[in-house]
Amino acid sequence: MTEERASGRRESDDERAVEFAEAEEFVRQCHAEGVCGGGPARRLARVRAEIERTGTYRHTPAELAFGARAAWRNAARCIGRLYWRGLRIRDRRDVSGAAAVAAECVTHLREATRGGRIRPTVTVFAPDTPAAAGPRIHNEQLIRYAGYARDDGTVLGDPRYASFTERVRALGWRPPARRGAFDVLPLLVEAVPGESRLFTVPPDAVLEVPLRHPDHDRFALLGLRWHAVPAISDMTLVIGGVRYPAAPFNGWYLGTEVGARNLADAGRYDLLPVVAELLGLSTASERTLWRDRALVELTLAVQHSFDEAGVTVADHHTESRRFLDHVAREERAGRRCRADWSWIVPPLSGGQTAVFHRYYDVPDPAQRPAFVPRG
Numbered sequence: 141m142t143e144e145r146a147s148g149r150r151e152s153d154d155e156r157a158v159e160f161a162e163a164e165e166f167v168r169q170c171h172a173e174g175v176c177g178g179g180p181a182r183r184l185a186r187v188r189a190e191i192e193r194t195g196t197y198r199h200t201p202a203e204l205a206f207g208a209r210a211a212w213r214n215a216a217r218c219i220g221r222l223y224w225r226g227l228r229i230r231d232r233r234d235v236s237g238a239a240a241v242a243a244e245c246v247t248h249l250r251e252a253t254r255g256g257r258i259r260p261t262v263t264v265f266a267p268d269t270p271a272a273a274g275p276r277i278h279n280e281q282l283i284r285y286a287g288y289a290r291d292d293g294t295v296l297g298d299p300r301y302a303s304f305t306e307r308v309r310a311l312g313w314r315p316p317a318r319r320g321a322f323d324v325l326p327l328l329v330e331a332v333p334g335e336s337r338l339f340t341v342p343p344d345a346v347l348e349v350p351l352r353h354p355d356h357d358r359f360a361l362l363g364l365r366w367h368a369v370p371a372i373s374d375m376t377l378v379i380g381g382v383r384y385p386a387a388p389f390n391g392w393y394l395g396t397e398v399g400a401r402n403l404a405d406a407g408r409y410d411l412l413p414v415v416a417e418l419l420g421l422s423t424a425s426e427r428t429l430w431r432d433r434a435l436v437e438l439t440l441a442v443q444h445s446f447d448e449a450g451v452t453v454a455d456h457h458t459e460s461r462r463f464l465d466h467v468a469r470e471e472r473a474g475r476r477c478r479a480d481w482s483w484i485v486p487p488l489s490g491g492q493t494a495v496f497h498r499y500y501d502v503p504d505p506a507q508r509p510a511f512v513p514r515g
Contacts, residue, residue, distance in 0.1 A: 156268040157195040158381035163187050166207065166380030166509065175206040195270035196382060198233075205229045207379030207509040208262045208387070213470075214510050216503035217483035219459050219495070220391050222466035223260060227389075228252075230263040238331040241265060241275050242339035245282055245327055245373070245388060249345040252369050252390050256347065256451035261371075262389035267382045275386045276514070278328040278336065279304075282371040282388055283346055286315060286323040297321045300408055313338050321409070322348070322365055349449045353441040358418055364411075366398050366442065368451045375511040385514060392452040394459055399439030400488040411438060439488055456486035460493035467500075476501045 167183055170176040176183065190197040199207065213224040230251075232244050244263055252261040266274040280301075287295045287302035295302050296319060305325065309315070313326050324346055330336040347368040353359035369390050377387035403409045413423065415434040422428045446453035463484065470477040479500035490496050505512075 156273070156383070157270050158191055158197060160188055160191050162381030162508070163191065163197060167203070169210075170203055170206055173206070176200075176202055196267070199379060199382065201229075201231060204231055204233075204264060204379070208264060208377060208389075211377055211379065211509040211511050212260075212262075212389070214478070214507050216478045216480045218391070219394065219463045219484050219486075220454065221477075222462045222469075223391070226260055228259055228261045230261060232263050233266050235265060236331065238275070238329040238335075238337040239339070241277070241329050241331055241386065242327050242337075245277065245329075246342060246345045248388060248390075249282055249341070249369055249371065252371065253345075253347045256368060256449060258369060258390070258392040258452035260389070260391045262377075262387055264377060264384050265386040267384045273333050274384060276330040277373040277386050277388060278330065279325065280372070280374045282327065282373050282390075283341065283367045283369060284325050285321070286319075286325050288315070288319055297323060298402075298408060299410075301325060308338060311336065311338055321363075324367075347451065349445050349451055351441050351445045352448070353437065354444045356419065356437075359415075359441055362411075362414065362418070364403065364441075366393075366402070368393070368446075370397070372511075374514055376514045377509070377511055379509045387511070389511070392454060393446070394454045394456055394486070395439050395443040395446070396456045396486045396488045399442035400435055400486070403438060403442070404435055435488060456488060457493055460486065460495040464494050478503045478507065 164184055164187070167176075167180050167187060171178075171180040187197045208229055209224050209227045212218065212227055213221055215221060230244070230248060235241060235244055244265070248261060248263045252259050268274045284301050284304075285298045286305040287297040287299050288305060289295055289302050297305075308326055308328055311328070316323055324341050327339045327341060328336055329339060348365045349368060351359070351362070351364040351366065370393055371388050371390035373386070373388035375387070377384040401408070403411045412431050412434045415438050416423050416430045419434065419437060421430040421433055423430045443453060443455060467477045477500070480503050481500060484495050484500070486493055
């Protein structure tokens with residue numbers, strides 16, 4: 141069964157060729173920011189010759205590292221960009237075969253997790269070239285939970301991934317005998333166009349945090365948990381015209397991402413009514429602000445549980461201040477820090493955070509290097 145439709149139309153050989161102008165702009169940026177030694181002229185001559193001969197060129201390790209870090213720096217939706225220089229690069233451009241790609245994804249998770257001391261990490265696999273397409277990972281993130289559609293229209297698990305769950309089941313994945321709300325989905329890897337394979341993520345590569353509330357013991361009876369590492373795996377890393385369709389990368393969670401979105405959104409786990417009932421909040425009227433109160437307590441439980449487990453997690457007030465530090469640094473360096481306000485402002489107590497009370501340069505879809513939606 142082919143999976144081309146899952147990631148959009150495949151580019152032709154000509155479309156995978158690199159324009160020298162894109163490569164030149166990136167190489168000059170590398171030298172201007174001091175990450176590559178010497179002047180750019182000699183490197184540009186080699187790049188031009190390679191593009192004329194093959195239709196593309198190969199980044200040096202220094203170029204790849206800078207390109208990936210700059211792509212994070214340019215991520216307009218990310219509030220945690222202050223740490224972009226600390227991104228760890230795993231260069232796996234020479235890895236081939238779906239099984240090897242999946243194995244490296246598992247190693248990525250283990251090395252990024254570090255027992256809870258999460259380290260921002262990117263693993264870069266082979267790029268698209270005129271000679272061959274690079275691999276694709278069809279999972280939105282390396283770790284996500286299954287969603288099982290029931291006959292009554294409800295979903296056990298994560299509704300966002302109900303259709304993906306059905307797709308991997310059609311390809312041969314078998315859920316646990318006793319299905320739960322937090323069953324880790326397999327990796328769906330396409331190393332050869334049209335040939336997708338499934339791989340189980342070993343339990344020891346998935347650190348999960350059981351959720352408890354600091355003041356309400358009964359919260360633990362809900363049996364909630366969440367995984368420690370948010371590793372995005374369905375975006376293409378574009379550096380100097382070269383496209384890396386498989387480049388999973390992670391930072392660490394903001395508590396609101398889990399408590400105020402993943403577990404709270406109506407299209408996800410929709411737990412606010414459950415939490416409100418557990419806490420004895422009146423849901424008879426919206427004017428009781430029961431949703432707001434339940435949202436705070438659910439996010440507090442996430443923050444508390446990660447802290448108690450020794451797992452890195454950020455809070456939205458601290459990260460908001462740090463993001464403005466990042467903006468100031470970028471401006472001092474003569475760079476424009478673009479940001480998507482609707483993503484930078486946290487989904488909980490937005491007006492109480494430092495990032496709420498200002499405007500930002502609007503995102504530029506053409507800005508490069510970048511992580512871009514695969515299409």
